[in-house]
Amino acid sequence: MPFIEESDLLELHKDIDKAQIINERLLDQIKIKNKELKSSKIQRNVLGATTGLFIFGLLGLFLFNAGRLSNPNNLEQQNNLLVSIDSLDAIKVRIxxxxxxxxxxxxxxxFYLAKNFLEKEKVYSVQVKSFVDNNVTLASEALTNTLFVKTNPFYSYSLGNFETLKEAQLFRKQLVDIGFKDAFVASYKEGKRIQIEDPY
Known part of the structure; x- marks a missing residue:
């Protein structure tokens, strides 16, 4: 029967508390990013509506000026028409x-929708490295196909997000073939490692 020291148990509890704090911070960051996305969407819609109104206004002005240009010999009116065409080109570039x-x-x-989905569903990934400290240079937020997770007392770096264990095992074999001899398959859910899986 396995035996665990009381000091080790206390350390495990401390690590669990730290991991919960980190997860709460990450959730707060995701909420902030979602708010930013919503505000940028609103800004984009307002800008689109304003641009549409501006285009319709210029079109109306253009048609109004075109109606007034009944005399082609009037050089001043022709210059006004050229300015309007230049403005339309600038608006097309802006659009x-x-x-x-x-x-x-x-x-x-x-990207954020995919990241939210991956955090809620059970996925399989191939761990290739562990670090004692948080080496953030390897974990890019732009890479949705990597996991950088705190697995007490280390930070683990995993490649690939697979729906099935078989896919992850095949990918592990490819990584072992190119030199990652210590790579292994693990399952993750909600940003936490559940267990280490059978490599074959």
């Missing part, structure tokens, strides 16, 4: 820029 920003915001939203 293209807004479309690109909209696509970038959609990618950010998809």
């Amino acid at each position: 293209d820029n807004l479309r690109e920003q909209n696509q970038e915001l959609s990618l950010v939203k998809e």
Whole structure:
């Protein structure tokens, strides 16, 4: 029957408390990012509506000026028409820029949705390294296919997010073949490691 020292048990409780504090901080950061996404979406919608109204106003002004240009010999009226065409080109460039920003915001939203899904579902990943301290240079927030998790007393770095154990085992084999001899498969849920899985 396994025996655990009281001091080790106290250390485990301390580590669990620390992990809960870290998880709460991460949840707060996710909430802040979600608020930022919502506010940027509102700003994008307001900007789009304002741009649409501006375009319609310019179009109305253009049509109004075109109606007034009944005499082509009037040079001043022709110059006004050229200014309006230049303004329309500038607006088209602005609309293209807004479309690109909209696509970038959609990618950010998809990233956070995928990250939320991964935290709620059980996933399998292949751990390739452990660190004593938090080496954040390896854990990029932009990489949704990696996990950087506190597994007391170490920080573990895992690659891949797989729905099935078989997929993770195949990926582990590929990593072992290229030199990661100590790689192993573990299951994770809600950002915590559940258990180390059978490697084969």
